[in-house]
Amino acid sequence: MKKILLVDTKYKEGGPKTVHQNILNSYLSKKYEIKEIGISDSVLHFNPIKGMKFVRSYWKLINAEHADVALVRGLQYIGFLMVLAAKLSNVKKIIVCVHGSDWDVPERTFRKIILKYIIEPLEIRMADSIFTVCQAEQKIVKPLKLAKAGANKGVIYNTFPNVDINKISSGKLRKELNIPENKIIVISVGRVVIRKGHQYIIETLKNFKDSAFVFAIVGSGDYLHHYEEQCKEEIAEKRLFLLGNRTDVYELLKDSDIFLFPTLNENHSMALLEAINMHCAAIVTNVGGNTETIKDGETGIVIRPKNAADIVSALYRMKDKEKRKIYTQAAYAFSQVQFSVENTLGKLEILFNE
Known part of the structure; x- marks a missing residue:
């Protein structure tokens, strides 16, 4: 052997x-x-x-x-x-x-x-x-x-992780953070470093006042404390949740509606595959291997990097639940095979x- x-x-x-x-x-x-x-x-x-x-x-x-x-x-x-x-x-x-x-x-x-x-x-x-x-x-x-x-x-x-979604518990994130069922949870998972593009999520939050959306950032890194200081108002209003490092990522993803991935460079992201596995609709930047997983308008939405305006536009396109369902089903089917x-x-x- x-x-x-x-x-x-x-x-x-x-x-x-x-x-x-x-x-x-x-x-x-x-x-x-x-x-x-x-x-x-x-x-x-x-x-x-x-x-x-x-x-x-x-x-x-x-x-x-x-x-x-x-x-x-x-x-x-x-x-x-x-x-x-x-x-x-x-x-x-x-x-x-x-x-x-x-x-x-x-x-x-x-x-x-x-x-x-x-x-x-x-x-x-x-x-x-x-x-x-x-x-x-x-x-x-x-x-x-x-x-x-x-x-x-x-x-x-x-x-592709191919984790059985039916074996992952539901409701944990909404219960923990007291998020109503009618809110759309936008989640980002990854190390909180410059190249992951979280600063453009923060910029979006500062200019995007649609109360239908709440944002959760999962991960640890050098800039987590910086964003805590920068977003005190949004955190107090419960529009942004900085969750740090977690070991229950699948449970958090299952409760989320949209996976936002504003990374500035990327190869083939496992975080993106895990989000697709948990039926999150994906918004990704047009960098590296992202577009080898997400096809714009077919399996999700592709945006330009370093562009908060594109994030806002994509979120509005994702606001419709049925549209999100179409994207998640297509992305899941594609990823399982590819x-x-x-x-x-x-x-x-x-x-x-x-």
Whole structure:
């Protein structure tokens, strides 16, 4: 039986953690010995001493397992260090899964230039196989053309959760927050950081006075306290609820009507798939892999990033319950097929066996 290592930093929440859990809980765990390894993420800031210590820690972890395959979450600086550790170890094959890249963010700082044109190309070149989780990333990440011959395996999407909605309890969110049944709950789930675009939800709230809608933001991060200070009035009026990190996300999503995803860059979002699974109508920005899941006017509404006016317009379009129902049914049907176990983990299994 082959031994597979899932190599990443340790997360308390977020998409990467969910992706690993999906693999560990899948049929693949019966075909392979799969183990998750990693240490808590640390701020390295290009410090060479910290970087070398990080590589050494991962090298020791990987070597101790005597594994056949290391599946490493890349790209970016941390990904490079983990791939380097795997390259120096006794593992037989390195597969890099691209969940994010410095090419996603259009910055031209010296640090970004080093990452985009030196670090990430080296990381890609070290991989025996590499794939992205959305088609958009195949176009965005230019150094993918530097992969070894035949190493770029294209796209392997994240797997649709396919959680039985009937087994998820209803009414928890409305009861907890005392939200009347006639209110439309707009929820956003994700780390509260700049690139997730929560600031445009706040801007929308400041200018959008329709009392039919209430907003809930789920997640923790650097800007949560900032938004608490900025939105004291909206919080007091119970138009905005900042819920922090939660472990009952499916229950919260099931009670919600609209999933608002104003992210500034994205790959293939697990939070979006979870919302679709719980029959939330989705409003997403036209970035990354979002439009590979949501087709505007068919499975949801697509808006421009950094645009509060577009959010307002989309919310009005979503106000009709029957319209939301059409979107949720279409998105659910599409995602179940497009991101099925066969189309996702089945492709990953092929890579493990090559």
